[in-house]
Amino acid sequence: xxxxxVTVNGRAYEEAVAPRLLLSDFLRHTLGLTGTHVxxxxxxxxxxxxxxxxxxxxxxxxxxxxxxGAEVRTxxxxxxxxxxxxxxxAFRRNHALQCGFCTPGILMASVDFLERSDSPGRRQIAExxxxxxxxxxxxxxxxxxxxxVALQEGQSP
Amino acid sequence: xxxxxxxxxxxETVAEAVDLLGEHADGAKVLAGGQSLMPLLNMRFAxxxxxxxxxxxxxxxxxxxxxEVVVIGATxxxxxxxxxxxxxxxxxxxxxxxxHIGHFVTRNRGTIGGSVVHADPRGEVPLVMVTLGGRATVVxxxxxxxxxxxxxxxSHYTTSIxxxxxxLDTIWxxxxxxxxxxFREFSQRHGDYALGMVACALRREDGVAKQATVAVGxxxxxxVVLDEVGAALVGEPIDERAAAEAGRLAAAAxxxxxxLHASARYRRHLVGxxxxxxxxxxxxxxEREEA
Ligand code: FES
Ligand code: FES
Numbered sequence: 190x191x192x193x194x195v196t197v198n199g200r201a202y203e204e205a206v207a208p209r210l211l212l213s214d215f216l217r218h219t220l221g222l223t224g225t226h227v228x229x230x231x232x233x234x235x236x237x238x239x240x241x242x243x244x245x246x247x248x249x250x251x252x253x254x255x256x257x258g259a260e261v262r263t264x265x266x267x268x269x270x271x272x273x274x275x276x277x278x279a280f281r282r283n284h285a286l287q288c289g290f291c292t293p294g295i296l297m298a299s300v301d302f303l304e305r306s307d308s309p310g311r312r313q314i315a316e317x318x319x320x321x322x323x324x325x326x327x328x329x330x331x332x333x334x335x336x337x338v339a340l341q342e343g344q345s346p
Numbered sequence: 347x348x349x350x351x352x353x354x355x356x357x358e359t360v361a362e363a364v365d366l367l368g369e370h371a372d373g374a375k376v377l378a379g380g381q382s383l384m385p386l387l388n389m390r391f392a393x394x395x396x397x398x399x400x401x402x403x404x405x406x407x408x409x410x411x412x413x414e415v416v417v418i419g420a421t422x423x424x425x426x427x428x429x430x431x432x433x434x435x436x437x438x439x440x441x442x443x444x445x446h447i448g449h450f451v452t453r454n455r456g457t458i459g460g461s462v463v464h465a466d467p468r469g470e471v472p473l474v475m476v477t478l479g480g481r482a483t484v485v486x487x488x489x490x491x492x493x494x495x496x497x498x499x500x501s502h503y504t505t506s507i508x509x510x511x512x513x514l515d516t517i518w519x520x521x522x523x524x525x526x527x528x529f530r531e532f533s534q535r536h537g538d539y540a541l542g543m544v545a546c547a548l549r550r551e552d553g554v555a556k557q558a559t560v561a562v563g564x565x566x567x568x569x570v571v572l573d574e575v576g577a578a579l580v581g582e583p584i585d586e587r588a589a590a591e592a593g594r595l596a597a598a599a600x601x602x603x604x605x606l607h608a609s610a611r612y613r614r615h616l617v618g619x620x621x622x623x624x625x626x627x628x629x630x631x632x633e634r635e636e637a
Pocket of ligand 2: 283286287289290291292311322323324325326
């Protein structure tokens with residue numbers, strides 16, 4: 190077993206993990222944070238996306254052992270109490286989710302994407318979303334939501 | 347869809363990593379960004395006995411401009427290379443190719459070195475490396491050696507890097523002179539594996555091409571430089587007629603196979619179109635340099 194100490198959504202955890210334990214399973218099964226979804230387990234669907242040390246990553250393509258010392262953010266850490274994160278609020282307003290399976294991954298990728306791109310347009314947003322499969326929405330309301338938040342952020346100084 | 351039982355080692359220095367690799371050469375796999383290796387483990391296509399995680403190495407994480415070269419450490423992320431001013435200014439062909447690799451999230455983790463070592467025949471990084479005549483530095487307990495891109499990619503997922511060798515960095519030529527570059531690839535959806543890809547580098551002098559390299563990916567087990575196509579372009583200005591003729595030559599020169607995704611005939615046609623388009627863009631790029 191490997192000792193891992195990691196901060197997830199601001200809370201510190203110390204756990205002993207098997208070397209082959211995936212980060213996605215660590216979050217869901219060891220820590221009980223089931224907001225992170227698992228679709229394909231080989232990097233294709235994007236539903237398991239979380240943020241590790243300020244970069245969005247596929248948690249099914251990382252080992253729990255690799256986040257020793259890291260800061261992880263998952264969808265559970267987005268809202269502030271009852272107040273939704275601006276992206277969550279925009280998704281809700283625009284009906285950007287139906288079953289919600291893809292949503293946590295898309296939200297976490299979008300948080301990172303918006304933090305590191307300069308007023309992205311719909312085209313760049315669509316390109317970013319190429320890494321995420323959604324079987325319900327047809328993507329348009331998702332693009333709309335992310336774009337709306339990008340515009341909001343562009344306005345605030 | 348879970349990795350097989352495996353040991354995990356996480357060295358902090360290159361020296362440590364090389365020792366571990368020497369010790370475990372038989373069953374070890376080096377884990378860099380994991381965007382190819384982890385799926386292989388999850389799908390049980392690979393059964394290493396030990397993973398040597400090189401993500402904590404500091405010595406392999408830098409992009410260093412040098413004299414007419416840029417040295418990119420093995421664990422530099424594809425996304426970071428894509429954001430690098432040095433890469434954009436000095437190795438524009440690589441900068442053009444990087445956004446085609448996977449997706450935003452996978453580029454956050456995937457490394458330049460990983461793309462080289464994985465040697466996917468549809469890989470963007472190997473194609474650019476072969477087009478530019480790059481080199482790789484590898485190290486083992488018996489010392490360091492340099493491998494030319496031409497001698498590096500042997501076949502599907504196979505390089506000439508030995509089991510006990512660790513890739514340290516890749517070296518990308520950034521020659522002076524009036525060079526123009528273009529990268530073209532076609533896939534069904536953005537981020538999918540390419541059905542065809544072409545890279546070209548042209549040097550212009552006195553209104554004609556003085557040097558020309560055209561290389562093709564996704565048509566064989568490794569990137570292929572089309573020498574006869576490059577040679578036919580030298581001494582010519584690259585206008586629409588010359589580009590179309592080169593496209594025909596290129597299509598005739600490759601021998602792709604048919605699979606589920608596309609027929610050989612379709613792929614050959616694609617190589618022709620991509621070559622034509624890449625050449626015109628690279629020629630326009632030399633004009634931009636001149637301006
Ligand atoms: S579960 Fe990780 S990408 Fe699909
Ligand atoms: S909302 Fe159902 S998969 Fe996207």
